[in-house]
Amino acid sequence: MARDRSRSPKAKGSKSGNPVACFDTSEGKFEAEIFLDRVPVTASNFIDLCQTGFYEGVHFHRVIPGFMNQFGCPLAKDPKNKRAGTGGPKDGTFKNLKTGGTERRSNGGNIKDENISKDDNNNNKKKNSNKNNSNSSNNSNNNSNNNNSTTTT
Numbered sequence: 001m002a003r004d005r006s007r008s009p010k011a012k013g014s015k016s017g018n019p020v021a022c023f024d025t026s027e028g029k030f031e032a033e034i035f036l037d038r039v040p041v042t043a044s045n046f047i048d049l050c051q052t053g054f055y056e057g058v059h060f061h062r063v064i065p066g067f068m069n070q071f072g073c074p075l076a077k078d079p080k081n082k083r084a085g086t087g088g089p090k091d092g093t094f095k096n097l098k099t100g101g102t103e104r105r106s107n108g109g110n111i112k113d114e115n116i117s118k119d120d121n122n123n124n125k126k127k128n129s130n131k132n133n134s135n136s137s138n139n140s141n142n143n144s145n146n147n148n149s150t151t152t153t
C-alpha cells in the first residue's frame with residue numbers, strides 16, 4: 001500500500017509561492033517555508049526526499065533548546081542509535097523544481113553547494129562595526145539576516 005504523501009511540500013503554499021513543509025511530531029505540529037526561490041537545489045532535494053518517504057519515522061537526533069532542531073539521518077529511526085546524525089540518503093538523482101534540470105546526490109547523499117542567496121552576514125558585521133565606531137543611534141544598520149534553512153537536512 002502506498003504511503004500518504006499529502007503532507008509533502010506543495011508547489012504553492014506560502015505567500016511567496018514557495019512550498020511549505022508540514023511537520024507532525026510527538027511534540028506537536030509546525031510548518032516551515034522551503035525557499036525554492038533562493039536555494040533551488042537544496043529545496044528540491046528536500047522535497048524529493050519528503051515525497052519518497054525518506055524522513056518517515058526519523059527522530060530529531062540533535063536538539064538545542066532555543067537554537068535548533070536537527071533531523072534527516074536514517075540511522076535516527078532508532079532514537080537510541082549512537083550513530084544517529086552520521087547517515088544520509090543514497091546516491092541518486094532528483095529534479096530541480098526551479099529549472100527542471102536533473103541534480104545529483106553523490107558520495108553519501110551530498111548535493112552541490114549553492115550560495116546564491118543574497119544574505120551576507122559579513123556586510124552586516126561591517127555595518128554594525130561602522131555603527132559602533134560612529135556611536136550612531138540609528139538602528140537601520142542593525143539588520144541581521146541569519147536565515148539558516150539548512151537545519152532540516
